[in-house]
Amino acid sequence: xxHRRDYQLLxxxxxxxxxxxxxxxxAAFLTRVLYHPGANDHYHQFEIDKKSGGKRKISxxxxxxxxxxxxxxxxxxxxxxxxxxxxxxxxxCLVSHGFERERSIITNAAIHKGKRNILNLDLDDFxxxxxxxxxxxxxxxxxxxxxxxxxxxxxxQIACYENSLPQGSPCSPxxxxxxxxxxxxxxxxxAKSCGCSYSRYADDITFSTRKxxxxxxxxxxxxxLELGGKLIGEIRRAGFSVNxxxxxxxxxxxxxxxxxxxxxxxxxxxxxxxxLVRAMAFRLFKKGExxxxxxxxxxxxxxxxxxxxxxAFIDAIDRYNNIVARRRPKAPWGTIKHTxxxxxxxxxxxxxxxxxxxxxxxxxxxxxxxxxxxEGKTDNVYLKSALSELQGSxxxxxxxxGQDNAYSPKLKFPNLNKRTMYLLDLGDGATPVAKLVQRYExxxxxxxxxxxxxxxILILDNDSGPSELLKELAKPKYxxxxxxxxxxxxxxxxxxxxNLYLILTPLNSGGKDSMMEDLFDAKTLATPIxxxxxxxxxxxxxxxxxxxxxxxxKVVRSSKSSIKFDRFRYIFDEIEKVKAHFAxx
Numbered sequence: 132x133x134h135r136r137d138y139q140l141l142x143x144x145x146x147x148x149x150x151x152x153x154x155x156x157x158a159a160f161l162t163r164v165l166y167h168p169g170a171n172d173h174y175h176q177f178e179i180d181k182k183s184g185g186k187r188k189i190s191x192x193x194x195x196x197x198x199x200x201x202x203x204x205x206x207x208x209x210x211x212x213x214x215x216x217x218x219x220x221x222x223x224c225l226v227s228h229g230f231e232r233e234r235s236i237i238t239n240a241a242i243h244k245g246k247r248n249i250l251n252l253d254l255d256d257f258x259x260x261x262x263x264x265x266x267x268x269x270x271x272x273x274x275x276x277x278x279x280x281x282x283x284x285x286x287x288q289i290a291c292y293e294n295s296l297p298q299g300s301p302c303s304p305x306x307x308x309x310x311x312x313x314x315x316x317x318x319x320x321x322a323k324s325c326g327c328s329y330s331r332y333a334d335d336i337t338f339s340t341r342k343x344x345x346x347x348x349x350x351x352x353x354x355x356l357e358l359g360g361k362l363i364g365e366i367r368r369a370g371f372s373v374n375x376x377x378x379x380x381x382x383x384x385x386x387x388x389x390x391x392x393x394x395x396x397x398x399x400x401x402x403x404x405x406x407l408v409r410a411m412a413f414r415l416f417k418k419g420e421x422x423x424x425x426x427x428x429x430x431x432x433x434x435x436x437x438x439x440x441x442x443a444f445i446d447a448i449d450r451y452n453n454i455v456a457r458r459r460p461k462a463p464w465g466t467i468k469h470t471x472x473x474x475x476x477x478x479x480x481x482x483x484x485x486x487x488x489x490x491x492x493x494x495x496x497x498x499x500x501x502x503x504x505x506e507g508k509t510d511n512v513y514l515k516s517a518l519s520e521l522q523g524s525x526x527x528x529x530x531x532x533g534q535d536n537a538y539s540p541k542l543k544f545p546n547l548n549k550r551t552m553y554l555l556d557l558g559d560g561a562t563p564v565a566k567l568v569q570r571y572e573x574x575x576x577x578x579x580x581x582x583x584x585x586x587x588i589l590i591l592d593n594d595s596g597p598s599e600l601l602k603e604l605a606k607p608k609y610x611x612x613x614x615x616x617x618x619x620x621x622x623x624x625x626x627x628x629x630n631l632y633l634i635l636t637p638l639n640s641g642g643k644d645s646m647m648e649d650l651f652d653a654k655t656l657a658t659p660i661x662x663x664x665x666x667x668x669x670x671x672x673x674x675x676x677x678x679x680x681x682x683x684x685k686v687v688r689s690s691k692s693s694i695k696f697d698r699f700r701y702i703f704d705e706i707e708k709v710k711a712h713f714a715x716x
Contacts, residue, residue: 134209230304257334
């Protein structure tokens with residue numbers, strides 16, 4: 132397996148430098164964070180309200196310690212993958228769904244759909260039950276690790292705060308899951324022995340059955356609800372206790388839930404949750420703001436990130452039901468052949484339509500910084516790398532690195548994946564951009580009538596790729612654009628309408644077509660990788676050449692400090708002109 136080497140090296144490690152090497156950091160850095168002045172001095176604590184009432188104490192590590200903990204979490208997850216592969220753990224035995232790769236509250240809930248009875252219970256003070264000695268002892272004694280005591284001590288020092296696994300640490304969940312695995316197997320065997328299903332999501336335990344009643348080993352008395360002796364015994368022997376206030380039994384004739392999702396017939400969200408999220412989105416579109424309720428039920432102004440998280444969550448559940456649960460061979464969405472200007476919307480269900488409109492609002496209407504839309508991911512890499520190296524010449528386009536903040540561009544490059552590209556009807560290449568321009572004003576008109584906050588800039592190759600778009604822009608209705616494709620190709624930035632602009636790469640000598648790769652010098656373009664040379668063609672001999680993706684990541688991004696980006700100044704100069712033009716509209 133890909134992670135076997137790390138697993139074997141961890142088991143053989145004897146010294147702190149060896150562990151630091153596995154974590155990808157220096158031993159000096161690890162020592163300084165853990166001992167000078169000490170890991171406990173790298174935390175700040177705060178409380179958040181629980182939905183069920185009361186307060187939850189969060190111990191948040193410093194950025195330095197958090198980075199080490201994140202690396203440790205990844206290392207232990209990699210080890211866990213190897214262990215499960217070697218022990219041939221069957222899928223039905225993977226009952227822990229919290230903070231696990233390829234598992235979520237959706238996969239947890241799916242185990243219990245369509246059952247007659249469902250039992251939910253919570254482990255009390257879950258992370259608080261894993262003290263320093265328990266964490267250290269696990270990595271020494273567990274047969275799959277059997278680490279050197281010194282290494283186990285250092286891992287416990289990285290992970291623990293005030294003698295427990297803190298909520299707020301990136302490595303607390305994976306360590307808790309490792310130690311709780313033995314309890315999971317005992318509860319799974321208990322469930323299987325009496326025809327029930329079992330799963331755990333962090334401290335949230337769920338049993339379900341198709342039988343008329345739970346067996347007495349799991350539920351002893353219905354009213355008042357009393358758990359079975361075998362169930363309680365296994366939990367107590369593992370060092371946990373049950374939070375009686377969160378224990379409940381759900382029947383088929385009522386709404387059944389597992390990890391907050393409805394599971395009566397399929398995994399779904401609560402209908403009132405969707406109505407609330409839809410109302411938030413509509414208010415955002417029409418008023419430019421929306422309210423959200425905090426855990427105490429008090430209204431406050433919501434953020435775009437909060438609303439996007441809810442829409443993406445709902446969409447993930449719909450995708451599970453449409454694809455995974457039905458075991459379709461491929462997603463029912465993808466590149467679309469247009470039969471009409473807005474034909475793609477006919478493929479959206481009501482939830483997708485709201486999500487699509489939100490994404491348009493976020494990227495093209497309310498972005499804090501100018502939105503940059505290119506023909507593909509490689510162009511984004513080029514522009515980000517070039518701006519990073521030329522940042523001194525363009526202070527208005529960057530936030531420079533400071534004592535309390537990292538460098539970041541003051542340009543928005545949408546992080547588009549297959550799903551969001553489907554929702555926005557975008558794709559690689561320039562052809563989909565023409566359709567975006569044609570429907571742009573219609574989409575923009577749906578919002579609350581104020582001027583968009585920043586320009587949206589199309590940055591495209593000046594070749595035959597965007598020919599459909601250029602022919603469209605040459606039409607008389609685009610009054611701010613030249614009336615011929617030839618003149619458009621010679622232009623600097625073009626204001627299409629509203630907040631939408633176009634920048635084409637500068638033509639090569641003799642007025643010949645150009646593309647983004649032409650902005651690199653000959654030395655960079657000739658960089659060999661494993662004996663292969665760079666090809667800009669869509670089809671090439673892979674035995675002799677490598678393509679744009681490899682060029683953008685292994686040449687441009689990896690070696691940007693040694694690349695001359697002078698010809699990219701044209702693009703950034705035009706972006707600054709666009710900003711100045713938009714400010715005067």
